[in-house]
Amino acid sequence: SQTIHQWPATLVQPVGSPLSLECTVEGTSNPNLYWYRQAAGRGLQLLFYSVGIGQISSEVPQNLSASRPQDRQFILSSKKLLLSDSGFYLCACSRALETQYFGPGTRLLVL
Amino acid sequence: GQQVMQIPQYQHVQEGEDFTTYCNSSTTLSNIQWYKQRPGGHPVFLIQLVKSGEVKKQKRLTFQFGEAKKNSSLHITATQTTDVGTYFCAGTDSWGKLQFGAGTQVVVTP
Numbered sequence: 001s002q003t004i005h006q007w008p009a010t011l012v013q014p015v016g017s018p019l020s021l022e023c024t025v026e027g028t029s030n031p032n033l034y035w036y037r038q039a040a041g042r043g044l045q046l047l048f049y050s051v052g053i054g055q056i057s058s059e060v061p062q063n064l065s066a067s068r069p070q071d072r073q074f075i076l077s078s079k080k081l082l083l084s085d086s087g088f089y090l091c092a093c094s095r096a097l098e099t100q101y102f103g104p105g106t107r108l109l110v111l
Numbered sequence: 112g113q114q115v116m117q118i119p120q121y122q123h124v125q126e127g128e129d130f131t132t133y134c135n136s137s138t139t140l141s142n143i144q145w146y147k148q149r150p151g152g153h154p155v156f157l158i159q160l161v162k163s164g165e166v167k168k169q170k171r172l173t174f175q176f177g178e179a180k181k182n183s184s185l186h187i188t189a190t191q192t193t194d195v196g197t198y199f200c201a202g203t204d205s206w207g208k209l210q211f212g213a214g215t216q217v218v219v220t221p
Binding site: 041042043044046090094098099100101102103104105 | 144146152153154155156159199201209210211212213214216
């Protein structure tokens with residue numbers, strides 16, 4: 001079965017600084033990959049999804065971007081963080097219409 | 112576009128009581144999935160329902176998929192403190208896109 005790694009686990013960054021969150025997947029090939037953000041006590045907001053290397057779909061306009069340089073690597077980035085970017089960032093993977101499996105997440109606090 | 116609504120948003124339950132959380136979609140779903148997120152944790156897959164009218168059980172949890180495949184419910188009997196967390200439903204539409212509901216946050220009082 002697949003295993004999803006995310007790092008860092010927690011991150012405190014000043015406003016205006018860059019961001020790079022990494023997600024890697026083991027135990028599966030050619031997965032669909034997803035980035036979600038969850039504000040405190042709220043639901044999951046889909047940010048990006050990818051069906052293959054170099055293929056990124058953005059769900060909401062924002063100052064974040066995503067890249068998929070390798071089949072099982074998904075990166076979330078920002079050039080300049082905003083206060084509103086604080087939240088719990090979750091990476092997930094799935095095969096086609098099947099279940100999504102989530103990584104442990106990265107808690108980001110922008111000050 | 113498809114919207115998945117969950118009610119209630121919060122559920123306070125006395126230990127030992129039963130409760131139900133509901134999930135409704137504005138469009139017909141290919142399948143519906145349920146996830147549980149413990150406080151401080153990440154969502155964990157519980158179950159997937161695919162067939163119209165399907166009912167599945169996991170110990171004290173009973174999941175139903177509506178006949179029209181537009182709604183679902185999760186019923187928990189004899190609630191325990193380990194049931195604390197947020198329960199999300201997620202529906203897959205005909206284009207294969209999965210949309211999560213906002214979740215039902217469950218608090219259990221001993």
